[in-house]
Amino acid sequence: MKRRVVAGVSVAAAAGIAVTATVTMNAEAAWTSASNVSASGWMADDSPRVSVDRQGDALLAWTAGDLSTTYSYRRVQTRVKFANGTTGAIRTLSPDGASVAWPEADSDDTGDSAVVWEQDSQVVGRRIAASGSLVGPVQKLSTSGPATGPVVAVTPGGTAMAAWTEIRDGSWYAVARRLKLDGTLGAPITLGSGSAEKPAIGVDRNGQFVIAWVRGSEVVAKRITSTSVSSAKSLTSSIASYGGFGMVRVGVDRDGDAVVSYHSGGGDRSQVWASRWSRTGTLASPLRISASTDNVGFHHALATDLDGDSVIVWTRYNSSKLELVGRRLSAGGARGSVTTLGLGDRPDLALDDDGDGMLVFHTVVPTSTIPYSYTKSSARLVSRSGIFGTTKTLTSDGRVPQVDARPSSRFTVIWQQATHPGTIKSVTGP
Template sequence: MAASLVTVTVGAMVTAVGVSPAEAAWARAWKASPHGWTATDSPRVSVDRQGDALLTWTACDSKASGCYHQVQARVKPATKGAGPIRTLSPLGASASWPEADSADNGDSAVVWEQDGHVAGRRVSASGQVIGPLRRLSTSAPAVGPVVAVAPGGMALAVWSEIRGGSWHAVARRLSRTGAAGPVLTLGSGSAEKPAVGVDRQGRFVVAWVRGREVVTRRILPGSVSPTRVLTAPIAAHGGFGMVRVGVDRDGDAVISYRSGGGARPAVWASRWGRTGAPARPLLISSGRDNVGFHHAVATDLEGDSMLVWTRWNGSRRLEMLGRRLTRTGARGPVTALGLHDRPDLVLDDDGDGMLVFHSPSAPYKENRVGTRLISRSGAFGRITTLTSDGRVPQVDTRPNSRFTVVWQRTSYPYSIHATTGP
């Protein structure tokens, strides 16, 4: 069907863009966080196989004498209005940086930093909080928690914690009933945030920074693989960071990371098939790029991936770029995506996807949340602006390209908003 010029009204923004009729079908944005609460810029969204979305964020009561941030959550079913707001952490604690993931049926796990430790809870598909709050870490400080949930419901939380003056990468399972499993010490680590993904059989892939290298392990129901080094051929005088993981249906993984120092910072990816050793790292960004801080990766069930990153151009502005990485390791052409920042992206089962971002890039004078559809061949669609008052968007999808986007408003009180489409 031919594209046409239409007016799209979503939330606070009315914009005329050239889109197909399907691209214009965004629901009206709605406010997820409670009235009178001031939210932070770290909302998260996780969508189950039916399209029901769990939104999580931290916020503090602006009427209280002290601003202690609380982790809150809310389920938005695909076919009806949002459920009630649920409180996951107690007031008076210092909670931050929530992460969430969902099983096929919508049962979810949420983890976050709280008072120097890592805490977690389970949330049912209907939005009920399951079991007591669990302190997952064994030592402090503990930072950078991430979580993945297997299709059947078992969750794996991973984080970094100090033990005896040294950083270690640590993991722990969290069952559907909220029971915490034994502590798995994966090895020495760093303060950098780890990454975790899971395949359709419930096999987890964990990657983290260990000193001046990136390493990975698989965690299966009954065993843990040896540690594999991904970055041995790469010299990064400034070390590595921003580790990301994408996993296909069978457990083949793409692990991306940013290298610092040397001639220029760069974005790399390592492919690790479910059998054998990891392949040699692939340079994703150009050798001429002065790469920015943020990048994102997503992998479909067949093993094809999309990567998006930023770089500083000659005018000292951040611009965004993207390219496809096929299941065979072939790198597609680089697409210039404009002056944007904070990319996040997702691919559905077949590789159709969405990129979200905020604009313009630094220096920030205003913020708009934008989206681009991604075809399964790796082509980016036109920009749709969701709001002129938003930043740090996040996106997730059900199996067949119905996307939920969440963001923080730029204007006070920085509330959390979301929409679904197209």
């Protein structure tokens, strides 16, 4: 997992929304021109993903169907966007005719990557070399079905860990499994009882994973090393949540201190919370991130730098319109001031090693003529002190942006074109 965590959501939830990102640090270079990622004549879905390695090479992943074919079956596809500005060939990871959705990707320090996705009610995965070539066949990761909500993180040295939830004998379980550098599998690791909610995963610079998921009426987490799996730690025992928990995210610093954010349905409205779980096992009391008066929306985003400082952005309703709100959370647990960021939805965040970051999101812009709105994509930088910069529009025709960072202040953004045929596009900057 990179310095940000992303959760998959339905295509319908994003329809007709605009994309925006903001930046507050000094630009080290100009923005590149936006380029097409997916193939001409293919229709893509609004679930693209991006993972950037330590050299600045980016693996781009998405699903799309060939419009020239009878049924336009969706395929999971990838290509590498190299730091020098060139792009590799498009690679198709999934077989023809399979039902595929919700790819997730992550990379090691040198660009070897893992991609996981849902395929025919199972969770599968495949390794990608730094050059963009495929490593080994598609591997079935799940042990029962239906299985859903895959996430993946890759250690600096290249070992990938996927996590998901699956149904066994009528009950949900959270499960994890290694997908090794050569494309072979480790044994499945049953984490414990779970739910239909998507889990979250992170990894530190020593290769220790943190996985968090919803178990019944609580959020729990485990640490996994090369030789051990910890007992489950309940993160939410002190929070009353009559509506349950969901939308779990994980951020991990260089040494393994973790921040886990999530929504609760306690009281008369949803809230955004964060729990800090140190590498030594100490659990701090949960922190309310949103205001108690916020009418919190569906989405939020979390990113954590190598020192353990985080930024959290969430949505809330204001006069029936969604707006974005953000704040910093220090490694010591100090909550920064709340910043209202204007109308928007589907936020994603990335921080570099030192905490300089970027927020991306999309927003619907109403018009007086048919179709009475358009969707734009923009970017906004975030300083390491948690100050949000001014908005830069990336395109007036884009939605569901995702972002990842190099070690130092340069970002790659990917999004879906809002209008037909939904081409996947990308830009790097600033």
